[in-house]
Each structure stands twice: as structure tokens, then as C-alpha cells.
Amino acid sequence: xxxxxxxxxPNQPHHILQSGIDGQxxxxxxxxxxxxLGWLRDxxxxxxxxxxxxxxxxxxxxxxxxxxxxxxxxxxxxWVGRHYVPYFNGKYQRAGTLWQSRYKATVIDSSNYFLQxxxxxxLNPVRSGLVLSAExxxxxxxxxxxxxxxxxxxxxxxxxxxxxxxxxxxxAAYRALAEQGLSERxxxxxxxATRKGWALGSEQFKLLLTKQANRRVSPxxxxxxxxxxxxxxxxxxx
Numbered sequence: 001x002x003x004x005x006x007x008x009x010p011n012q013p014h015h016i017l018q019s020g021i022d023g024q025x026x027x028x029x030x031x032x033x034x035x036x037l038g039w040l041r042d043x044x045x046x047x048x049x050x051x052x053x054x055x056x057x058x059x060x061x062x063x064x065x066x067x068x069x070x071x072x073x074x075x076x077x078x079w080v081g082r083h084y085v086p087y088f089n090g091k092y093q094r095a096g097t098l099w100q101s102r103y104k105a106t107v108i109d110s111s112n113y114f115l116q117x118x119x120x121x122x123l124n125p126v127r128s129g130l131v132l133s134a135e136x137x138x139x140x141x142x143x144x145x146x147x148x149x150x151x152x153x154x155x156x157x158x159x160x161x162x163x164x165x166x167x168x169x170x171x172a173a174y175r176a177l178a179e180q181g182l183s184e185r186x187x188x189x190x191x192x193a194t195r196k197g198w199a200l201g202s203e204q205f206k207l208l209l210t211k212q213a214n215r216r217v218s219p220x221x222x223x224x225x226x227x228x229x230x231x232x233x234x235x236x237x238x
Contacts, residue, residue, distance in 0.1 A: 006105050007199065007217060008070050009209065013052065013110050013157065015117050016063040017194050018077070018103040025058050026088070026098055033139045036061075036084050041153045043079040047072040050155035053118040055125065055140035062121040064108070066157070077103055106193045107209065107217070109201025113190075114159040117200075118145070119178055120190045134178055142178070147171030 008014070020026040027033050033056050044051050044065070049072045053064040067073040085098045108117050122142035125131050134142040144151035145160065147167065164170040182190075193200035199209050199217040209217045 007107055008073050009107050010069050013066050013108040013114055015106040015108055016103055019060040019100040021100045023059055027058055039080045039083045043076040047075045049076045051153050052157045053121045053141045055121050064117055104197050106197055107199040109205040110159055113200050116186055145174045
């Protein structure tokens with residue numbers, strides 16, 4: 001079965017997952033992480049992509065972004081890859097692709113899942129056992145949202161601003177959410193949507209997306225549709 005084109009919806013948050021080929025490392029030292037973030041910042045500005053959250057892990061990366069049109073997301077990822085892959089290959093004397101297939105993109109219902117997805121991304125180093133607390137990991141946007149430093153890559157989303165009337169209130173509220181963490185069910189839902197690339201949100205949200213995109217945005221129901229009875233097969237009413 002032919003693969004559906006990647007769903008991109010302007011001005012809507014998207015969860016992006018990009019992995020290294022065969023689980024290989026895509027960042028090996030601090031300079032690699034810094035170089036990637038620099039190119040991401042430049043590309044996002046050039047192609048009008050708002051980056052709301054990110055984490056760069058040794059073998060993969062997550063982004064939470066909102067494109068301003070239907071081409072900016074793809075162009076940003078392509079532009080970053082065209083700069084970072086030759087840099088990485090030259091530095092480590094390797095050749096060929098760095099990525100495992102194409103990146104995955106999941107459209108997010110911001111009203112219900114934005115904060116969950118942001119925390120899912122930023123708490124990844126803790127779940128993976130790389131650090132004991134999110135603020136201890138230098139290559140994510142958590143420190144920005146927690147008020148520990150300002151991150152030039154990040155463009156805050158209105159959902160984050162709604163956490164409080166002042167920066168202190170917003171940052172305190174976000175830290176409290178991070179300390180609470182995500183339930184196993186919330187993690188499972190986010191992982192499933194990310195892995196399969198289907199839209200994540202309420203049924204109403206998916207219905208609106210389906211009409212807007214004129215295509216399926218969630219898996220089709222399994223099984224055959226019920227057969228309609230013809231007039232000759234109707235049961236007798238005598």
C-alpha cells in the first residue's frame with residue numbers, strides 16, 4: 001500500500017522525531033549538539049518555523065514546532081540536514097546518510113496535548129537515564145521553560161503563556177507539571193501517535209483536520225463495513 005504524504009498543517013503544532021540510521025549516534029560531543037542547534041535556529045528563522053520545544057539525544061532528536069505554511073517544515077529539516085550531515089561525516093570520516101528513513105511528523109491538538117508533548121520531549125533524558133533531572137541536561141529546551149536560561153531557538157507558544165500572567169508564574173507552573181510527570185497512559189498515547197505519524201487530538205479535532213486536509217488523519221477502522229440489505233432480502237413483516 002502506498003504511503004500517505006506527510007501531513008503538514010500551517011500554524012498547528014507538530015511533533016517531529018528524527019533518528020540516526022540503525023540506532024547510531026548522531027551527536028558525539030558538545031560541538032555537534034551546538035552546531036545542530038545553530039543551524040536549526042537559522043533555518044527556523046529563514047523558513048518561518050516556530051520551535052516550541054526540543055531535545056537532542058545521542059541517537060535521535062525530538063522537536064515541537066509550528067510551521068507558518070505547508071512547506072516551511074520540510075524545507076527547515078532539509079536545510080538543517082544539508083548542513084549538519086556533511087559536517088558530521090567530514091568530522092568523523094564517514095559517508096552516506098545519517099538519518100533512519102524520513103523524519104516522522106505528528107500534528108498535535110494544542111488545546112489537549114501541547115503541554116504533554118512538550119514535557120514528553122524535555123523529560124526524555126530523564127526517562128532514558130542520562131540525567132536525574134531535566135534541568136541537568138543541557139541539550140533541551142527545559143531550562144528555557146523552567147526559567148533557568150533564555151534559549152534563542154525557542155518561540156513560546158500561547159499555551160505556555162497561558163500558564164501564568166508573569167514569567168515567574170509561567171515558569172513555576174511548568175516546573176510543577178514537569179515534577180508531576182506523565183502517566184503511563186499518556187506516554188503510550190504520545191509514543192503511538194509519534195511512531196505512526198497520525199494526528200493526536202480529540203475526535204472533533206481529527207474530523208476538522210480530515211476536512212481541511214481532504215485525507216485520512218487517523219487509522220481506518222478495521223473490518224469490513226456492514227452489508228446493506230437489498231429490498232428483496234428484507235425480512236417479512238407479515
